[in-house]
């Protein structure tokens with residue numbers, strides 16, 4: 001255990017899951033002792049490395065985790081998926097939660113925030129471990145999000161965490177499969193995965209399955225690069241008959257024994273046919289997602305060494321066997337602590353910093369820009385008159401600056417030069433919005449079309465830039481305007497995209513993004 005002094009930093013990893021959530025922590029500079037919280041309010045004397053992502057309001061009292069499960073007749077579940085509109089409709093507890101939230105006039109961000117507040121401020125448990133030094137420690141939080149999530153869902157998660165009282169400057173979002181990879185590579189035998197090896201991380205949780213593939217660029221210090229585009233989605237669809245082992249115990253920590261349903265010692269004993277009915281559709285779903293990743297890796301001409309199986313469903317013996325059978329020449333690794341891998345990996349990321357050199361962009365990202373109207377190329381009704389430049393412009397042309405599938409790195413922000421014409425001497429004109437768009441189509445669309453989606457508006461504020469640095473112009477009507485060239489820098493981190501404005505190479509603060 002690290003020496004406890006008042007100026008130490010504490011890294012807290014938060015795995016906010018669809019069904020269960022967990023917290024791991026470590027003192028900075030002491031990554032060998034990453035610990036997980038395993039005693040939770042309401043869990044009695046049973047220990048569990050995660051607590052249910054379940055909450056309830058009972059007579060104005062907010063209950064969460066095991067307490068909500070035990071005391072509320074209708075607890076709210078599946079809130080995480082409500083943060084991503086494209087996922088929520090596929091999971092019935094989330095649909096039910098949506099109705100309950102509607103009746104309470106609370107948004108998914110509000111309720112996720114209440115839960116995160118309870119989770120992130122697990123003071124009692126950490127204080128018990130660290131004593132009074134805990135209160136003097138600097139805290140750094142790493143919160144995980146599914147890699148499959150939309151940028152908007154990631155933004156919702158960020159908002160929920162900030163509303164929960166986690167200061168933004170102390171918070172980093174990290175993708176769940178990345179967290180799992182960092183932890184698992186450390187937990188497995190040395191030499192199982194070597195420099196230049198390629199492996200797939202399959203994080204199968206209660207709500208989402210995320211698959212990402214990495215090549216080991218270096219082992220010490222660890223440096224990974226994403227090699228093919230990740231796949232994933234919601235857990236569960238069609239069924240297939242193929243089952244070859246009998247007997248399975250579902251861990252349900254904190255529950256009372258019940259002989260009628262073979263629930264004993266925190267485990268529910270299920271029969272072969274029960275398991276087959278429940279798991280085959282989900283296993284089949286996960287297998288086909290793995291096949292997609294394997295195919296992509298083969299197409300890229302890379303040798304695949306291992307599949308790392310993590311997450312609650314990733315701990316499933318049946319899934320492990322099915323994967324072993326499907327890929328006899330590939331090592332399938334199910335680390336011992338697969339269920340806590342994500343929270344622990346988040347702590348490692350907080351201690352060691354970014355270890356993924358490149359990730360692959362999941363969409364094309366770009367902006368709309370104006371070109372001079374050309375009667376041979378454009379419709380007249382698409383054109384508008386520009387009072388500064390005194391000519392007809394067409395403004396719905398796309399300029400893409402990140403292409404889907406290309407490597408992006410948080411160490412190398414993507415810069416895009418913008419030119420804005422703004423009225424002089426009107427301070428308010430120096431605050432304006434730039435729309436950022438994305439597209440998931442294979443080819444980058446030339447114009448704004450149905451394949452292009454509005455991602456967010458970036459609120460740019462150039463008031464801090466000394467005015468004498470702007471180019472001043474006057475047109476033929478005597479209208480004075482600034483012609484301002486500035487760079488928008490996009491910093492694509494693992495779990496979130498940050499933006500900042502640069503003028504003549506100087507940074508003028510973060511840009512606020514308002515998502516659609």
Ligand SMILES: Nc1ncnc2c1ncn2[C@@H]1O[C@H](COP(=O)(O)OP(=O)(O)OP(=O)(O)O)[C@@H](O)[C@H]1O
Nearest residue numbers: 017018019020204205206207208311312313315316
């Ligand atoms: N040994 C096991 N075999 C099969 N399933 C399991 C096992 N242990 C837990 N599970 C299931 O895994 C799920 C929880 O996994 P996990 O905690 O990784 O998901 P989550 O983090 O809540 O969801 P997500 O990451 O998708 O948001 C539950 O549905 C649980 O029933």
Ligand SMILES: [Mg+2]
Nearest residue numbers: 017018205311
């Ligand atoms: Mg999870």
